[in-house]
Amino acid sequence: MFFKQSKDGAKTILIVYVDDIILTGDNTAKMEKLKKCLATEFEVKDLGQMRYFLGMEIAQSKKGISVSQRKYILDLLTEIGMLGCKPSDTPIEAGKITKDLGNSMEIDRYQRLVGKLIYLSHTRPDITFAVSMVSQHMHSPKEADLEAVYKILRCLKGNPGKGLFFEKNNRRGVEIFKDADWAGSTEDRSTTSYCTFVWGNLVTWSKKQKVVARSSTEAEFRTVAQGIYEGLWIKKLLEELNVKVELPIKLYCDNKAAINISLNPVQHDRAKHVEVDRHFIKEKVEDEIICMTYVPTKEQTADIFTKGLPKQVFDTFSCKLNLINIYGSTWGRV
Known part of the structure; x- marks a missing residue:
């Protein structure tokens, strides 16, 4: 660049x-x-005017910019004979993930399909968690893993035109949502993730992160630190582009214990096993670069990146990620 x-x-x-x-x-x-x-x-x-770039379709209007991969999705479904399949409401079943020990299957085909899904997750963050789960079995896939891939494809079939929308607005802040699912997976235990919004629009998000944590607070601390690192990187990037960043950067956390330990030095003895992260977080808060704010779990947008969710919750968080379908609405293009 x-x-x-x-x-x-x-x-x-x-x-x-x-x-x-x-x-x-x-x-x-x-x-x-x-x-x-x-x-x-x-x-x-x-x-x-840009309309198509590296398999991504760009549509512009006075309201903002939409980036989707509708053609890419339809071509993929046609290629594997799933264009007429029954759509799925979500890309992965809600609940805990368990490791399946079924029969093995063809590795090349599985890897090719997962590779295409990884590229699709660039404009479809709602499938990121599901794709990260099937990616873990790239070298020894089972039949159940392929069924999980097909479920993602059926979810894409239900709304192939959905994509990221970057809305034109007057907001100028940077916000970070982070979430940790401690011991939520029986396969690799704790998982963490974060997503960042610049001027109210989703710009970066992480895939499912594997974490070995001895407590829910430790898992939260680690993902808070990861979110702050990402926020500082975005701040530096915007400053290099001579774009003023409104401080403090807001970091939304749904764990009150993690917030209290970060802000209250009296409780530091209870978190010696995450001392480095605690000092790092406390320093950025004291410098007024980061502002840690409590948000209820039901409003924690990053939840969609750490676990499978029921349809209603999944749809709610998808909307909060600014995912819209310009082909199925009255969204006006120029």
């Missing part, structure tokens, strides 16, 4: 992936000048 800011404050960003280029900025004249400069040195073709 190349970033340039002129003396008059105009910003231009150039992103290159192999032979594909994205050019954006806030001054049309300077962007045109850069395109002419590139044309003198390289053989380039101006395709106009």
